[in-house]
Amino acid sequence: MAQVELRNVRKTYPGSAAEVIKGVDVSVGDGEFLVLLGPSGCGKSTLLRMVAGLESISSGDAVIDGKTVNQLEPKDRNIAMVFQNYALYPHMSVFDNMAYGLKVAGLPKAEIAQRVGEAAEMLELTPYLERKPRALSGGQRQRVAMGRAIVRKPAAFLFDEPLSNLDAKLRTSMRMQIKQLQRRLGVTSLYVTHDQVEAMTLADRIMILNQGVVEQIGTPMEVYSQPASLFVAAFIGAPGMNFMDGTVSGGGHAVTLKTGEVLSLGSGAVASAQDGREVTLGIRPEHFALTPEGDGAHLTLTADYIEQLGADTLVHGKFGTGMLVVRVAGERSVAEGDKLALTATPEHLHLFDRESGRRIG
Amino acid sequence: MERRAIFPNKKLPYLLVAPQMAITLVFFFWPAGQAVRQSLYQEDPFGLSVTFAGLANFHRIFADPNYLYSLQVTFIFAIGVTVMTMIPALLLAALIDRVVKGKLVYQTLLIWPYALAPAVAGILWLFMFNPGMGTLAMLIRSTGYNWDPSLNGTQAMLLVMVSAAWKQVSYNFLFFLAGMQAIPKSFIEAAAIDGAGPMRRFWTIIMPLISPTTFFLLVVNMVYAFFDTFGLIHAVTAGGPGKDTETLVLKVYNDGYVNLNMGGSSAQSVVLMVIVISLTIFQFKYVERRVHYS
Ligand SMILES: Nc1ncnc2c1ncn2[C@@H]1O[C@H](COP(=O)(O)OP(=O)(O)OP(=O)(O)O)[C@@H](O)[C@H]1O
Ligand SMILES: [Mg+2]
Numbered sequence: 001m002a003q004v005e006l007r008n009v010r011k012t013y014p015g016s017a018a019e020v021i022k023g024v025d026v027s028v029g030d031g032e033f034l035v036l037l038g039p040s041g042c043g044k045s046t047l048l049r050m051v052a053g054l055e056s057i058s059s060g061d062a063v064i065d066g067k068t069v070n071q072l073e074p075k076d077r078n079i080a081m082v083f084q085n086y087a088l089y090p091h092m093s094v095f096d097n098m099a100y101g102l103k104v105a106g107l108p109k110a111e112i113a114q115r116v117g118e119a120a121e122m123l124e125l126t127p128y129l130e131r132k133p134r135a136l137s138g139g140q141r142q143r144v145a146m147g148r149a150i151v152r153k154p155a156a157f158l159f160d161e162p163l164s165n166l167d168a169k170l171r172t173s174m175r176m177q178i179k180q181l182q183r184r185l186g187v188t189s190l191y192v193t194h195d196q197v198e199a200m201t202l203a204d205r206i207m208i209l210n211q212g213v214v215e216q217i218g219t220p221m222e223v224y225s226q227p228a229s230l231f232v233a234a235f236i237g238a239p240g241m242n243f244m245d246g247t248v249s250g251g252g253h254a255v256t257l258k259t260g261e262v263l264s265l266g267s268g269a270v271a272s273a274q275d276g277r278e279v280t281l282g283i284r285p286e287h288f289a290l291t292p293e294g295d296g297a298h299l300t301l302t303a304d305y306i307e308q309l310g311a312d313t314l315v316h317g318k319f320g321t322g323m324l325v326v327r328v329a330g331e332r333s334v335a336e337g338d339k340l341a342l343t344a345t346p347e348h349l350h351l352f353d354r355e356s357g358r359r360i361g
Numbered sequence: 362m363e364r365r366a367i368f369p370n371k372k373l374p375y376l377l378v379a380p381q382m383a384i385t386l387v388f389f390f391w392p393a394g395q396a397v398r399q400s401l402y403q404e405d406p407f408g409l410s411v412t413f414a415g416l417a418n419f420h421r422i423f424a425d426p427n428y429l430y431s432l433q434v435t436f437i438f439a440i441g442v443t444v445m446t447m448i449p450a451l452l453l454a455a456l457i458d459r460v461v462k463g464k465l466v467y468q469t470l471l472i473w474p475y476a477l478a479p480a481v482a483g484i485l486w487l488f489m490f491n492p493g494m495g496t497l498a499m500l501i502r503s504t505g506y507n508w509d510p511s512l513n514g515t516q517a518m519l520l521v522m523v524s525a526a527w528k529q530v531s532y533n534f535l536f537f538l539a540g541m542q543a544i545p546k547s548f549i550e551a552a553a554i555d556g557a558g559p560m561r562r563f564w565t566i567i568m569p570l571i572s573p574t575t576f577f578l579l580v581v582n583m584v585y586a587f588f589d590t591f592g593l594i595h596a597v598t599a600g601g602p603g604k605d606t607e608t609l610v611l612k613v614y615n616d617g618y619v620n621l622n623m624g625g626s627s628a629q630s631v632v633l634m635v636i637v638i639s640l641t642i643f644q645f646k647y648v649e650r651r652v653h654y655s
Contacts, residue, residue: 051552052550052554054550054553054554072554073552073558074553075554075555075556075557075558079554081550081551083547083551085545085547087545087547087548087550087551089548089551089552090548090570091569100552100555100557100565101554101555104555104556104557104561105556113624115471148551148555154556189418213557217433222556295575312613340474
């Protein structure tokens, strides 16, 4: 068990001009589960592989357990990795797959058998120990990959999208297993995914990466309720946050939308000097409330398209030049063409600078 | 999944394979049939009459110490060539991954020897190691070692083995390289994280995964050493000194075309045919079972 730290880590692949990782600083606490979240190509795998020692670090430091590991071979970093395609050795049985690292380390046979046995028990793989990987289902292979990682009792686990090859249902149950296992073993973990649900459910903290730059690091609730940038706001939550253009008004106490409506910022007021600043206002679909027509300041939305999900209903409608999505309770009946009067409580409004995309309130 | 071309025309496919079939029939099946037939007959020394001899030719060749010696020479040669081919080829294929600059240049240069005709390759080696004028022979002799493959059977054997292997390394290298490149990188990375160094990874991951390729090459090299080295050996030593490098194919040629013992020579070719057919069947039976990686 250990801390994993990245200090101003940068990466440029040899032979290409573009910098892929542009200075990442993060410290993962002992036993913490950190999820690296971001869209495809943002550099998640690159970052993870630099921690693993599979890619060189162009500049900056990777520190595991207080020791700079930049120059160390993967085997000397005391980490275990679970690959997206599992990378199980096809010519070895499940037992041998899990035992490989221990054999290489020169552990006595009895201890290897005991450790593999324990891991197999924990992962319900005992009946399959003699099988070859190709004779296993996707979920079983995934568990073998996990087993191979845990038998070595490493300082840290690195996961690169370990669930993306599974079907949706299996993914949910494996997600739970991974989380429980990690809690039980208390091993520091870095987990790469582009699936925000996976990130929200697994993480102690989420690090959101965008084109090699860290947008925000925070608990799942923090990134959901206090997104640091437009990028994070748009990335977290499904369906995504609604955005509307406006300007700060009323001495910093309100926002006037392009469409004319004025929304009060309540306690989230910004300095009065900000009046006139161009902002983007964000509201999550679940944070609108329906009000009776003509009741105070509100937005009016004409329902164009309705998605009934059971527990709740998504109403899509044109607003100004864009679209809005509103989540209403499933019991409430809405028909296409209905006019909805909406309000949003001030504490649920997110304000971002139009230019920089950074959060301002 | 197997992909098949579907021809709407029923005659076209036959028309398309006809030339190849014709060549095979005329140049392979026809002579093979001739050899089988001749191996059962005996010709008088003047070639005037032939008499049916049953398996007498076969009995005779297996009782002939010269034939048995040639068999031994062939096996030593084949094993030597196979080892001298596969080990350098494997090494080169494994190392090319570490080459950063000019990878393509190396690959191309490594493939060239394969393009050479066997006899030409033989002449090349003959010149280089000719005790009278060969550059490399001079070098060896300058160390005080008495290098003369035209007198020393072991040296002659070594020379033909090395030249035959040299020509075949390219082919093996290509197959090993392809085999290694087909191994997903993540296996190697997983093993590296599991703590295995390059040597260990090579023996426990790469070697087992390319074993179908290795096996395939083993058979191909055996067949090559048995049958395709005629031109080379003929050019370098012509089977000498004495009969120390006279492999079975050379003996077939010497007995049949030089000494005009058609019956005996045909029986020898039939034995060779049986060997190559068994090797091929063996190959098909085991190489078909391919390893699947994912
Ligand atoms: N070996 C390489 N050489 C050059 N560029 C690379 C290499 N590997 C990745 N890249 C580039 O680096 C960037 C980040 O790649 P990376 O694989 O880290 O993305 P990712 O966030 O893991 O994406 P995904 O979710 O698709 O796996 C991409 O633009 C990619 O093209
Ligand atoms: Mg990736």
